[in-house]
Amino acid sequence: MKPRFRQAMNWLHTWVGFSFGWLLYFIFITGTVGYFDSEIDRWMKPEIVVENHVVNQNELLAIAEKELQIAAPESPQWYISLPASRTPYVQIQWLQLANEKTNTPRDWHEKFIDIKTKQAKDIRATAGGETLYRMHYNLHYVPKLVGYILTSLATMLMLIALITGIVIHKKIFFEFFTFRPKKGIRSWLDIHNIFSVLPLPFHLMITYSGLLLLMGITMSSVIDFRYGEGRENHRNFYNEAQLDIKTQKFIDLPPETLSLQGVLNDAQTRYKNQKVSYIGLIDQDSSNEHYEIWFDKFEGIHLVSKVAYRVKNDKVEIEISTGKAGSAAEVYDVFEHLHEGLFANIYLRWLYFSFGLLGAAMVATGMILWVKKRQTNVKSQRMTSVISIIERINIGVLVGVPIAIACYFWANRLLPISIINRPDWEVHCFFIAMLVSIAFAVCRSIKKSWSNLLWFTAFIYLLIPLLNAVTTQHNILLSLQSSDWLMLGFDLSMLFFGACFALAAITVKEIKA
Amino acid sequence: MIIFIETLLLVFGFTLISLSLARHYGQVNKKRKQLSTRLLWVYRLSGYVLLLAGVVLAIYVWGIILGLVYWLAYATLVTFLLSLILAFKPNYLSFLLLFKR
Amino acid sequence: MKFFKDHANSIDITARVLIALIGGYILANLIAILISYLPADNNVDGIVTGMMVSFLVYTLAVMAVFSTKTAMRAFMTLGSCCLATTGLITYIEMVVNS
Numbered sequence: 001m002k003p004r005f006r007q008a009m010n011w012l013h014t015w016v017g018f019s020f021g022w023l024l025y026f027i028f029i030t031g032t033v034g035y036f037d038s039e040i041d042r043w044m045k046p047e048i049v050v051e052n053h054v055v056n057q058n059e060l061l062a063i064a065e066k067e068l069q070i071a072a073p074e075s076p077q078w079y080i081s082l083p084a085s086r087t088p089y090v091q092i093q094w095l096q097l098a099n100e101k102t103n104t105p106r107d108w109h110e111k112f113i114d115i116k117t118k119q120a121k122d123i124r125a126t127a128g129g130e131t132l133y134r135m136h137y138n139l140h141y142v143p144k145l146v147g148y149i150l151t152s153l154a155t156m157l158m159l160i161a162l163i164t165g166i167v168i169h170k171k172i173f174f175e176f177f178t179f180r181p182k183k184g185i186r187s188w189l190d191i192h193n194i195f196s197v198l199p200l201p202f203h204l205m206i207t208y209s210g211l212l213l214l215m216g217i218t219m220s221s222v223i224d225f226r227y228g229e230g231r232e233n234h235r236n237f238y239n240e241a242q243l244d245i246k247t248q249k250f251i252d253l254p255p256e257t258l259s260l261q262g263v264l265n266d267a268q269t270r271y272k273n274q275k276v277s278y279i280g281l282i283d284q285d286s287s288n289e290h291y292e293i294w295f296d297k298f299e300g301i302h303l304v305s306k307v308a309y310r311v312k313n314d315k316v317e318i319e320i321s322t323g324k325a326g327s328a329a330e331v332y333d334v335f336e337h338l339h340e341g342l343f344a345n346i347y348l349r350w351l352y353f354s355f356g357l358l359g360a361a362m363v364a365t366g367m368i369l370w371v372k373k374r375q376t377n378v379k380s381q382r383m384t385s386v387i388s389i390i391e392r393i394n395i396g397v398l399v400g401v402p403i404a405i406a407c408y409f410w411a412n413r414l415l416p417i418s419i420i421n422r423p424d425w426e427v428h429c430f431f432i433a434m435l436v437s438i439a440f441a442v443c444r445s446i447k448k449s450w451s452n453l454l455w456f457t458a459f460i461y462l463l464i465p466l467l468n469a470v471t472t473q474h475n476i477l478l479s480l481q482s483s484d485w486l487m488l489g490f491d492l493s494m495l496f497f498g499a500c501f502a503l504a505a506i507t508v509k510e511i512k513a
Numbered sequence: 514m515i516i517f518i519e520t521l522l523l524v525f526g527f528t529l530i531s532l533s534l535a536r537h538y539g540q541v542n543k544k545r546k547q548l549s550t551r552l553l554w555v556y557r558l559s560g561y562v563l564l565l566a567g568v569v570l571a572i573y574v575w576g577i578i579l580g581l582v583y584w585l586a587y588a589t590l591v592t593f594l595l596s597l598i599l600a601f602k603p604n605y606l607s608f609l610l611l612f613k614r
Numbered sequence: 615m616k617f618f619k620d621h622a623n624s625i626d627i628t629a630r631v632l633i634a635l636i637g638g639y640i641l642a643n644l645i646a647i648l649i650s651y652l653p654a655d656n657n658v659d660g661i662v663t664g665m666m667v668s669f670l671v672y673t674l675a676v677m678a679v680f681s682t683k684t685a686m687r688a689f690m691t692l693g694s695c696c697l698a699t700t701g702l703i704t705y706i707e708m709v710v711n712s
Contacts, residue, residue, distance in 0.1 A: 008681045016676075160673050167677075177531045177592065179600040198592045201585045211669045219665045222646045226661050241658045326659030332666065334578060343579075347516075351586045358593075 006168055013164040017366050020154040022397045025363045027136045027151060029401045031206075032356025034133025035341055035349055038086045041129040043490040044412045046472040047121055049114045050484050051083045051090060061260045061279075063113055064092050067120045071111065072096065076286075080260070081278035084296045085346075088486070090115065126412055127423035132405070132430075137214065140427060145217070152218045155210045161366075162203055165196060172197060185376070188369050195362040202355040203362070209339035212332060241329050244321035253316040258291065263309050267293040271307075280306075364398050391446060396438030399453040402501070406460045407433035409494075413471040454505035462498030465491040515574050519583070522567035523591045528606060529560030531595060540603035542610050564588075629685035637692040638675035642668040644699040651706050 033040070042048060064080045072078070077095040081087060090113040098106040111120040131140075138147035166172065176197065179190045196203065216223065216238065227237045253266055264279055277296035283289050290310035308319040324330045337343060341352045371391045378384050411429035415422055441449045468491060469475035479488035531537045533556035538548045567588075572580035598605055618625065646664035654660035675695075679688040 005681050009677065012677065012680045156669065156672060159669065160676050163673055164677065174534060174536075177527075177534070177537060177596040177599050179596050181600055194593070194596055198596070199589045202589065208669065212666055215665045215669075219643060219646060219668055221643050222650065222661060222665050222668070225647055226650050226664075227658065237658060237661070240656070241662050243656075326655040326662065328654065328659045328662040328666065332662055338578075338582070348583070348586060351590060355586070355589060358589075 009164045009167045013161055013168055014370065016157045016164070017161040017363070018370050020157050021363055021367045021370075022394075023150070023154045024158055025360055025367070025397060026401055027154060028356060028360035028363060029405070030132060031136035032353055032360065033405060034129070034136060035344075035353045035356065037129035037133045039129070039486050039490060040132065042087075042089075042486040043468075044126045044128050044409070045112070045123045046468075046474055046487075047123045048089050048112050049116065049121065050088045050482070050486070051115055052088055052483050055083070055115055057082065057264060058261050060090060060113070060115060061264060063115070063118050064090065065260055067111060067113065068092050068094060071120075072109070076283050078281040078284070079278050080280075082276055084275070084277045086486075089113075092120070124412075124417050125422040127408075127426045131423065131427060132408065137210075141431075148214050148217045152211060152214045155207055155214075159204075159207045159211065162196075162200070162207060166200075169193065169197070185369070185372050188365060188372060192362065192365040192369055195358050195365055199355045199358045202352075203359055205335070205338055206356070206359065209335035212335050213339060241326070241332075243325040243329075245323050245325055246319050246321050248317055248319045250312075250315045250317050255311045255314055255316055258309060258311060258316060260291070263291040263293060266309075267307060271295070367394050367398070388446070389442070392442045392444075392449070393438055394441075395446070395449050395453065396441030397434075399450075399457055400434040400437035400441075402497075403437050403453070403457050403460065404430045404434040406457065406464065409464055410460065410467065413467050450508045451505050454501055454508060458498050458501035458505060460498075461494050461501060464494040464498075515570070516583075516587075519567055519571055520587055520591065522563050522570065523584075523587050524595075526560050526563030526567060527588070527591055527595055528609060529556045529563065531599060532606070532609060533557035533560060537599050537603070540599060541606045543604075626685050630679055630688060633685065633689050633692060634676040634679040637689070637696070638672045638679065641675050641692060641696050641699070642672040644696055644703065645671045647703055648699050648706075651703075651710075 042050075060082070061080065068075075068078050068080070071092075072094040075094040075096060079093040081091045081093070083089060091110055092113065093108060093110045096104065096107050096109055098104065112123055113119070114121045134140075137151045138144055139150060140147070142150070169175075175190075175193065179187070179194055181187055183190075211218070216234070220234070223234055223237050227233055251266075251270075253262070260279060260281065264276060267276055275296040276293055278294050280292035280294070281289075282292060288310075290308050293307045293309070295306075306321065310317055310319070324333055341349065344352055371387060371394060374383075374387050375391075378387065408426055408430040411426045415425055415429075419425060437453060441453065444452060465476055468487075474484070474487050474491075476488060476491050478484075479491065532541060533548075533553050535548055538556075568580075568584055571584040574580065575583055646661075646668035649664035649667055650660040652660055652663070654663060675692060679692060682688040682691060
């Protein structure tokens with residue numbers, strides 16, 4: 001390879017990585033946290049009653065149907081989710097159509113059922129795990145479109161940084177396992193290589209699939225040119241591209257028994273070794289009325305698609321989807337599932353999570369390297385102060401994002417239940433915490449701010465289980481007793497992360513000493 | 514059980530490959546820093562054979578996509594831990610120095 | 615002229631950044647459209663293929679822009695690629711429509 005080419009790629013790698021580094025770090029962390037979105041959701045809604053035992057499903061459906069009948073009799077889409085491993089509770093969801101008279105937008109609503117009291121339970125208003133995970137592609141405060149385009153641009157630069165990184169790494173095989181500690185900038189480069197090269201398959205997959213997920217927006221001119229312009233055309237394009245191959249058959253089930261209970265019972269006898277995760281009633285009282293059964297099982301990485309029940313010519317017909325219609329759509333589907341990782345069991349999910357953190361660590365070490373390299377050959381006084389400011393902001397962002405997430409959890413427990421726009425305020429707390437830690441890092445001396453901020457982070461993470469015990473009726477022992485695994489897992493994870501940050505704080509002190 | 518076998522294949526595969534690299538061989542074998550060409554190829558080939566066996570097993574058990582996902586995920590985990598061991602406690606791997614000669 | 619001489623380096627870099635960001639995007643779109651004409655399973659699958667490949671095109675285009683000797687040459691290379699694909703697309707459209 002020509003040395004000039006490698007030099008050019010080196011330059012490109014440096015600046016492409018640096019320009020969107022902080023945004024990429026934010027995306028990596030919030031996206032990684034999203035792998036545990038329903039677990040976080042359960043923690044942020046402590047009122048949910050967990051149901052680990054097998055319940056009488058007919059009774060449960062009756063309660064859910066009654067609650068849906070009260071809450072949304074005219075909704076076109078009802079869903080009832082049954083207890084599953086990641087969501088061990090009963091939840092009802094419905095789609096509220098936009099109503100111009102009362103000025104309500106089209107939106108999804110949800111309620112949780114307490115089986116013991118046979119009623120829906122009031123849950124605190126919270127932004128939950130979903131908002132936290134959505135931040136990684138909509139950036140929350142900016143308009144959706146701007147968020148999508150900014151994150152896509154950052155992802156595009158990430159892909160370029162990865163490819164140029166491979167090109168400029170001279171000894172990618174010979175230094176595959178190499179980490180030489182306590183050697184200054186050499187060590188930083190080694191650790192940056194380890195964080196990038198070892199999980200490289202994950203990094204490439206997550207970056208490329210991230211681009212694919214938003215390609216309908218970023219490359220929309222292709223659809224405009226080849227399919228048609230405008231909203232309507234784009235929606236038709238998506239529907240056509242996502243089309244499933246479907247097979248239908250008639251079954252001998254009396255049409256008049258087609259109800260939530262009837263459908264569930266039939267599905268459970270027909271597919272004995274699969275667990276139903278939720279049931280939907282779509283377009284009720286219309287010509288298209290049908291029921292959907294979704295299974296809590298994956299075939300490879302694909303969700304075993306739904307089974308739809310409907311009445312046709314006075315007979316009951318079931319419809320099963322078997323794969324995508326087009327082969328490119330199939331590839332897209334694989335990438336989408338790989339990105340979301342919904343198929344992953346608990347072990348693979350933790351691996352996904354740790355690789356996401358390695359990605360964040362890759363960006364973080366890259367940013368630190370950028371600063372260190374520039375410090376060694378500064379030319380002017382002005383450059384020194386610019387680099388010093390960047391170094392300070394860098395510390396603020398790198399530690400600030402974990403602090404912000406912890407504050408998001410704290411806000412969930414400490415904000416008054418009755419406050420208006422409570423979910424919004426939780427998110428405000430997230431960003432305020434981040435800004436404050438950046439401001440702190442800018443004011444404090446560089447030597448001190450690393451350890452100050454890291455100790456603070458360790459402290460607030462370690463206190464989360466205690467906070468949970470004080471403000472709710474959940475604590476580690478009680479969760480263990482009532483086999484509330486999600487609550488227990490969350491509290492223990494917080495202790496673990498707190499310990500990690502404390503370790504990091506000690507290590508930082510040793511490096512400086 | 515299969516995941517255990519898979520992990521074992523990956524651990525030994527990557528460790529053998531790491532020993533075929535002069536720097537890491539020197540870290541593990543303090544007495545003989547030099548690695549003979551014959552030994553290098555013994556380590557390298559046996560390492561790659563184990564890794565290949567891991568891929569075949571994973572694809573056979575879980576299918577192409579999920580098999581590759583599992584293999585790559587565990588490979589990343591194993592190599593990451595291995596690089597930490599090589600950096601801080603390389604003598605943990607000295608039991609693999611079959612030919613002390 | 616003195617201004618250009620003094621800031622030759624930063625002008626070169628700014629030009630390359632612009633060529634890479636905008637030119638790369640245009641080329642990625644054009645190649646995606648070109649690929650979408652290839653025979654596919656149904657009338658949208660080709661478009662999906664094109665859009666999926668376009669990101670790789672963008673990556674290569676950006677790398678190419680920064681590896682040439684001068685910004686001018688980068689502009690010429692990318693420009694001629696864009697012109698060639700536009701020409702091909704126009705030709706295909708003419709054939710399809712006639």
